[in-house]
Amino acid sequence: MIRTGEEYRESIKDGREVYIEGDKVKDVATHPAFKPIIDVRSKIYDMQHSASTKDVMTYKADNSEECAIALKLPRSQQDWWNKKNATEVMMNEIGGVVTRVGDETAGEMWSLYDAQTALNEVNPEFADNIKNHIDNIVINDPFHVTANTDPKGDRSKPPQAQDPDMLLHVVRETDRGIVVRGAKFETAAAYANQAFTKPTIANWTADTKFSDYAVGFICDLGSAGIKIICRDGFAGKNPLDYPIATKFDEVEALVVFNDVEIPWENVLFYRNTKAAMFIRSTLHRYSAFAYIQRNLKVAELLIGASILNVQQTGTDNQPAVQERLAKLACYREGIDAHLISSIAMAEESPGGLTMPNQSLLYAGRVFACSQLYEMVNIARELGGGQVCLTPSFDTFNHKEIKPWLDKFYSLNDQWSAEDRRKLLAYSRDLCNSDYAGHRLTFQEFAQSPRFAHLASVYHHFDFDGPIDLVRQAAGLSESLQSNKLKKTNIAGGHGAFLGTTADNLKRKI
Missing domain, CATH: 1.20.140.10 (Butyryl-CoA Dehydrogenase, subunit A, domain 3)
Known part of the structure; x- marks a missing residue:
């Protein structure tokens, strides 16, 4: 069910290994670099219970459980109006802009929901894992973020042609799950509960079918083997001189995965580059x-x-x-x-x-x-x-x-x-x-x-309309009608799942 701010604070006291400004953090919830933004995130949780904001921030699920509007699967236009309004109220109440609070990263899980057909081609269990984790986010209300960017390495080379740990990859499988090694840059990792760890951006070719780097999973940020190495914070200044930095600094970190075991139920896709490319393209x-x-x-x-x-x-x-x-x-x-x-x-x-x-x-x-x-x-x-x-x-x-x-x-x-x-x-x-x-x-x-x-x-604009307009206005040959603009699908061959903008417009709500 929806959390309180205090429940959130307690949830991140899990012994996680966090470093900032040359120090190892004993308690992230009270450390001066993190406490201001943790207080803001706690306030947002409390807004879901406050009489003045509860109706805007929450809804009743089919099981009559109260859940966060921000995390609801969008099934209608009204859902989006409600989400927009809830975010507006939230930002006004906290008095500023916070990028990572969960609503923006829940959307990336909805993209995975759309990818179930593609993932079923790889392993039907992965699609079940996605549904289970979406349900978990809605019902249990964790602070959910995403892991996106790798340390850059040499992008002119494939992952295997350089230090193999430069990009996150699977090093082995166990009965319980997969073991991963590498690193990701993440915002709010030090004080979030879990992260959707996204596939590496790699130079995969169209004929590359399998890769240990093509992996996506849900990671508990308190897991053994994770080191969270943060940039220096801005919160240590005088709040009377820096009223924004000292309240809203969202600390980014290099999250090192040093042989971290990911349970099979948390693996969302694995060793299929087409699925990874499709998911990256729709995130x-x-x-x-x-x-x-x-x-x-x-x-x-x-x-x-x-x-x-x-x-x-x-x-x-x-x-x-x-x-x-x-x-x-x-x-x-x-x-x-x-x-x-x-x-x-x-x-x-x-x-x-x-x-x-x-x-x-x-x-x-x-x-x-x-x-x-x-x-x-x-x-x-x-x-x-x-x-x-x-x-x-x-x-x-x-x-x-x-x-x-x-x-x-x-x-x-x-x-x-x-x-x-x-x-x-x-x-x-x-x-x-x-x-x-x-x-x-x-x-x-x-x-x-x-x-x-x-x-x-470029990949979502309907160029066919303007092409037809000019073709007809200029009196061009009818044979040009079928010679529409050909666009390379960024989904790596999964055009059937993406659809074109023209097709989607016909199905607009």
């Missing part, structure tokens, strides 16, 4: 929606900080300033338009679920991510130079300096020096701090590189 079918909605909230934060910054200096009536604010507003509305339209034009997935319209969703991701850095620069411009020049909270309160700072930072009866300092500190942490730069770079990791974004659009 963002659902989860892209959650990631893009995070960009929507970031846009709102940029707008709010920018408007308050120009209002405090009295420049909000200048046409040049209004033009920049309008660009921020168009960015926000453009993201929301893609999200709304992807639900309104929802499609039936190969597994019978309801998925956001893929062409609109992936185009929205390109729009949101490709313009983000420009929107941050607009917010920096509207914030003014003092965003990067303002002293710290301790300096503002130094007995010899405070009168001077109060004098030069107070604008009028409405804007005191302290309120102005708070806004400038928030704007700095939103746009200019080490954490802000990290978050901007993180977009390339969390949502995949830009070229992959455009590739997704």
Whole structure:
């Protein structure tokens, strides 16, 4: 059943091996680098029980069990409206943006649900494992994340032609399961319960049928043999100077699998490269929606900080300033338009679920991510130079300096020096701090590189309509009608399961 925040905290006190800033962590739930974001995740769990948010955050399953809306298998448009609303309420309640809370990674399990036909060709037990784990996520409400990127190695070589442990792979089988070795980069691994560990991105050819690197499984992050080696955190700074970094830093880690045994019931696919390639190609079918909605909230934060910054200096009536604010507003509305339209034009997935319209969703991701850095620069411009020049909270309160700072930072009866300092500190942490730069770079990791974004659009946009329009308008030969654009299927030969956008549009909900 749905957890409380305290139950979540207790669940990660499992003796896991975590390292950060040169230290081995004794208790991840209380360590200063992790406690702020663990508190946020705990609050989200508690929101599922709170009288003011419970109805938005939960639903009653067929067995009358209360479950999280975010984790529900999407079977209708209404499910997606409910998910969008629940995420909006959650982000507003915690007062910021958290990428990894589970709703974005549950979607990758739904992609596996759609892949059951393909996986049945390999081993029918794998499809059963997928269904069981989806049920487990819904019923038991674990903090579920995903393991995506390997240490890069030499991508010009196949995995077997370099250090074999550079990419995660199976080293042997036992009666109980498989034993894996290698590493993955993961966000929130140090304080999550489990991870869907995805297949390696490898240079498999079309005739490669089997590979020990083509493996996907559910991993208990407290398992023996796992070492979680984290990057340094941002939470150690003064929260009065860095109000975002000290609350919302989601610590990434290199998760080392040193001969970790994965029980057979947790193996989702194994030694079939076509299945692995198919699953990699459809991973963002659902989860892209959650990631893009995070960009929507970031846009709102940029707008709010920018408007308050120009209002405090009295420049909000200048046409040049209004033009920049309008660009921020168009960015926000453009993201929301893609999200709304992807639900309104929802499609039936190969597994019978309801998925956001893929062409609109992936185009929205390109729009949101490709313009983000420009929107941050607009917010920096509207914030003014003092965003990067303002002293710290301790300096503002130094007995010899405070009168001077109060004098030069107070604008009028409405804007005191302290309120102005708070806004400038928030704007700095939103746009200019080490954490802000990290978050901007993180977009390339969390949502995949830009070229992959455009590739997704290419493979899901219905080019046939424009081709027919021009063919008819130009009076071209009828023989060209059947000579439609041929696209290489990124699923590695599983086109029957993916379907084309044109076919899916005919089945739209």
